[in-house]
Amino acid sequence: MTTLRYQAMRDAVQSLDDTVPGKFEITREGVVHDMRAPSSPHELTAARVSRRLEKLMPDGLLAHTGAPDVEDESQGILRLPDIMLIAEADMEGQGSFDPRTLIAAVEIVSRSNPDNDWVGKMRDYPLLGVPVYAVFDPRTGTGAVLSDIHQTPAGPRYATRKDFVYGEDVTIAEWTVSTEGLPLYA
Template sequence: MTIAPDSERRGADHVYRAMRDLIESMDDTVPGKFEITKEGIVHDMAAPVGPHELTVLGLRKRLEKVMPEEIVAHTEPDVEDEPEGILRRPDVMVIAEADMEDGGSFDPRTLIAAIEVVSRSNPDNDWVGKTRDYPLLGLPVYAVFDPRTGTGAVLTDIHSTPDGPRYATRKDFVYGEDVTIGDWTISSENLPLYGD
């Protein structure tokens, strides 16, 4: 039996909607955060306090000091591309305040940058999965801060590859160096590390 493309797309839409409904029902009852990727649901058990959240807070504050008033560093947003079947929740997203007015999930193509603080429980989600998904969603800048190692990277310059859109440029850094995210440079000095 052959499935026509329209039927296949409706099936994919149905599966995505079912996954979306499932994670919405679990958001307030199960700790951590849930995201939807091309491979299915990802559960990240990021601790609600400690080095992860202190890093998120520090990055947001540092960015907002150097960005113009109409640009914000927003935390815990939903970024969704329903046709692609992807829902991600960056730790910090850089976006124009005017692009936040519609409510609901944000269109990933309105973001200036996405920033992730690597989770101790699922580092591949940030280093592998989001490195694949964010260029697919059209996010021009993806910055990763890793409290496990005191290192990170800023990925830019989306280009086409046989495996789909990917970032062409990766600039690695170690904590203590200045980091440029989009048009703004912040210090990564004194960001907390995960303890043993």
């Protein structure tokens, strides 16, 4: 993707952010628009996982939910993880976070666009240098933690995948949390 094309998409996303519902992200294929506001099970899962992680993490590290996004203009990618494991010091300053400063990205699968989390972000996060990617899927009560970025002919990909079922403990980066009591979509 050219810098000009990426900047045009970035400008369009910024102009739509406050006027069109949902959230926008940019991939090499173009703009991804999740039109629905996150549901209660989505937000509750993010809150519970974030709190469980923060209880275990040392001072100075956060399991941050919210803005801003992570962006690598040279790759033509802008993503907004549901939870970012990141050092407070790496959150200082203006603009997007540097994705290479993330310890891990955690996504709660959207009911309206599951391929964004299971396909698109699984492709984009290793390109951005995010070392660990955890996916929680309230549709099925399952998930996966991906790690160990390696090079493939199609570009960087995760080499290790550990699947889990809600109710089991799951390790994200250095911290193991319970998935007990995480809600499912009705």
